[in-house]
Amino acid sequence: NAASKMRLLALVLTSLFNLLRFAHGQEFMVTRHSDGDIFTLEGSCTETCTVLSSGTARSLSSNPSTLTLPPFNTSCSCQCNNSLPIFREDLQICVNDIYGELESSDYIFKQNK
Numbered sequence: 001n002a003a004s005k006m007r008l009l010a011l012v013l014t015s016l017f018n019l020l021r022f023a024h025g026q027e028f029m030v031t032r033h034s035d036g037d038i039f040t041l042e043g044s045c046t047e048t049c050t051v052l053s054s055g056t057a058r059s060l061s062s063n064p065s066t067l068t069l070p071p072f073n074t075s076c077s078c079q080c081n082n083s084l085p086i087f088r089e090d091l092q093i094c095v096n097d098i099y100g101e102l103e104s105s106d107y108i109f110k111q112n113k
Contacts, residue, residue: 030087036080037087037094049078056084056094 029040038060041048045059060077080087080094087094 028087028089028092030089033079034085036082036085038077038079039087039089040075040077042075045076045078048076053078053080053087053093056081057087 027041031038031040036057039057041052049057049059057078057080060079084094084096086096086098088098
């Protein structure tokens with residue numbers, strides 16, 4: 001039983017590593033939107049939005065009619081959740097307040113010096 005759990009854990013970790021390695025090298029196209037930022041990346045949407053953003057975004061089922069996103073050959077559009085409407089490209093997550101996030105990361109950085 002322990003061996004099967006270890007194999008499953010290894011499979012999950014390998015999948016996450018491959019996804020993060022894929023996402024690390026690509027560019028994001030971000031469109032600021034009042035209902036939550038929309039970011040587009042190359043690849044399939046199967047769990048990509050949720051996994052890449054650590055659960056702060058979801059796959060965009062349909063683009064709003066007022067929004068125009070340049071098409072990619074194979075692309076996935078994700079939208080930040082309403083409670084966390086701003087996408088930070090550097091962290092690849094959606095946040096509530098970009099200034100508060102910057103201040104807290106600056107505080108943590110100063111504490112570690």
